[in-house]
Amino acid sequence: MSCTTIEDNFSDYLEDSLPAKLRQSVADHLRSCPNCQREFDLFQQSVSALQQLPEIEPSAFFDTDLQIQLALTEMMPPPERVPILDQVGGKFWQLIGSWRWVVSTVLAFVVIAVYLMATRIDVVLVSSSEKQSNPQVQSIEKRDLVDEDSDSFPFSSDSMFDPAVEIQQNYVFPTVTYSALSTGGRL
Amino acid sequence: MPRNSIENEFCLDDRLMLQCQKGEAEAFNQIVQRHRTALVTFIARLLGDRETAEDLAQESLLRMYRAANRYKAEGSTKFTTWMYHIASNLCKNELRNRNRRQRHFMVQTDDQLRLDQDLIATAPADPALQPDQQLVKKEQQSAVQNAISLLPETYRLPLVLRDIQGLSYNQVSATLKLPLGTVKSRINRARLMLKDLLKPVVSPTER
Numbered sequence: 356m357s358c359t360t361i362e363d364n365f366s367d368y369l370e371d372s373l374p375a376k377l378r379q380s381v382a383d384h385l386r387s388c389p390n391c392q393r394e395f396d397l398f399q400q401s402v403s404a405l406q407q408l409p410e411i412e413p414s415a416f417f418d419t420d421l422q423i424q425l426a427l428t429e430m431m432p433p434p435e436r437v438p439i440l441d442q443v444g445g446k447f448w449q450l451i452g453s454w455r456w457v458v459s460t461v462l463a464f465v466v467i468a469v470y471l472m473a474t475r476i477d478v479v480l481v482s483s484s485e486k487q488s489n490p491q492v493q494s495i496e497k498r499d500l501v502d503e504d505s506d507s508f509p510f511s512s513d514s515m516f517d518p519a520v521e522i523q524q525n526y527v528f529p530t531v532t533y534s535a536l537s538t539g540g541r542l
Numbered sequence: 543m544p545r546n547s548i549e550n551e552f553c554l555d556d557r558l559m560l561q562c563q564k565g566e567a568e569a570f571n572q573i574v575q576r577h578r579t580a581l582v583t584f585i586a587r588l589l590g591d592r593e594t595a596e597d598l599a600q601e602s603l604l605r606m607y608r609a610a611n612r613y614k615a616e617g618s619t620k621f622t623t624w625m626y627h628i629a630s631n632l633c634k635n636e637l638r639n640r641n642r643r644q645r646h647f648m649v650q651t652d653d654q655l656r657l658d659q660d661l662i663a664t665a666p667a668d669p670a671l672q673p674d675q676q677l678v679k680k681e682q683q684s685a686v687q688n689a690i691s692l693l694p695e696t697y698r699l700p701l702v703l704r705d706i707q708g709l710s711y712n713q714v715s716a717t718l719k720l721p722l723g724t725v726k727s728r729i730n731r732a733r734l735m736l737k738d739l740l741k742p743v744v745s746p747t748e749r
C-alpha cells in the first residue's frame with residue numbers, strides 16, 4: 356500500500372467493508388505513516404460533520420401550499436383510469452343519447468325535405484326554414500364537446516420522469532379549464 | 543434499527559401508495575407527512591437554498607401524486623429510490639439552470655455564501671451545547687454547507703444521498719441509475735474533496 360493509493364480505500368476502510376487482507380495493509384500503512392494517518396483523521400471528521408448536519412424542517416406554509424396544488428391536481432381525473440379515446444367516445448354516445456330526440460327529429464325533417472325536394476320544387480322554402488333549427492342544436496353540441504375535452508386534454512400518458520410534459524400540464528390546465536367554464540357560462 | 547422494522551417501513555409506503563391508487567386521499571397525506579422533512583433537507587443541503595428546496599420538494603410530491611397510478615409496489619427499497627429519483631432530476635435541472643445563469647451574468651459566489659448562511663441561521667440550535675460551543679458548531683455547519691456547494695454536481699448528488707440522507711450504496715445506485723462501482727468511487731472522491739475543503743475547519747487532534 357502506497358501513500359498515493361491508500362486514499363482510494365478510505366471510504367471502505369471507514370465503513371469496514373474491505374477484505375481482511377486489504378484492511379490489514381491499510382491499517383499497517385496508517386500506523387507507519389503519520390501523514391496518511393492525519394489525512395484519514397481529517398477524512399473521518401469531515402464525513403462525520405457532514406452526517407451530523409441537522410435536518411431542515413419545512414416552513415409553516417409548506418403544507419398549505421402543497422394542499423392547494425394538490426387540490427388543483429385533484430380537479431383533473433387520474434390519467435390512467437380512463438383512456439382519452441374511451442372517455443371522448445363514451446361521452447359522445449351519452450351526449451347523442453340525451454339529444455336522441457333532437458337528432459332523430461332533425462334527421463326526419465331532412466329525410467322529408469329531401470323527399471319533397473325530389474318531388475315538388477315549391478317545398479324547398481319550407482325545408483330550408485326547418486333547417487334553421489340546426490345551428491342552435493349544433494352550438495349546444497359543440498359547447499358540451501369542449502367541456503369534455505377540457506377534462507381529458509391536459510393528460511398525456513407518460514410524464515412520470517419528463518419535466519417538459521409536466522410543465523406543460525401545469526400551465527395548460529388552468530387556461531383550458533377556465534376558458535371552458537367561462538364559455539359554458541356565457542352560452 | 544433491526545432489519546425487520548426497516549422492511550416494515552418500506553412496506554408502509556407501498557401500502558399507502560396502494561391506498562392512494564384506490565382513491566384514498568388521506569393516504570397521500572400520510573406519504574407527505576412521512577417524507578416532507580427528508581425531501582426538504584435533501585434538496586436544501588444539495589442546493590444550499592431553503593426556499594428553492596421547498597418549491598422543489600412540493601413539485602416532487604406533486605409529481606409523485608400524479609404518477610401514483612403508475613407506481614408498482616415491489617417491496618424492498620423501491621419507494622425511497624423512486625422519490626429521490628424524482629427529486630434528483632428536479633435538482634439536476636435547477637443546478638444546470640443556475641450554471642447557465644452564472645455563466646451569462648457572472649454571478650459571484652458571494653450570493654451562494656449568503657444563501658448558505660441563511661440555511662445555517664434557520665437550523666435549530668443543539669440544546670446540549672454551551673453558547674460558545676454552539677457558535678463553533680454553527681460555523682462548522684456553515685463551512686460544511688459551503689463545501690458541499692463547491693463540489694461538482696456529479697459528486698455532490700451521490701454524497702448528499704449517502705451521507706446526509708443515509709441511503710445505502712445500492713439505493714444511491716438505483717436512484718441515480720448509475721453502476722454501483724461508479725457510485726462508490728464518486729462518493730469516496732467527493733469525501734476526499736470535502737476533506738480538503740474542510741481542512742482549515744476541522745482539527746485533526748479533536749476526536
Ligand SMILES: [Zn+2]
Pocket residue numbers: 357358361384388390391
Ligand atoms: Zn502514507
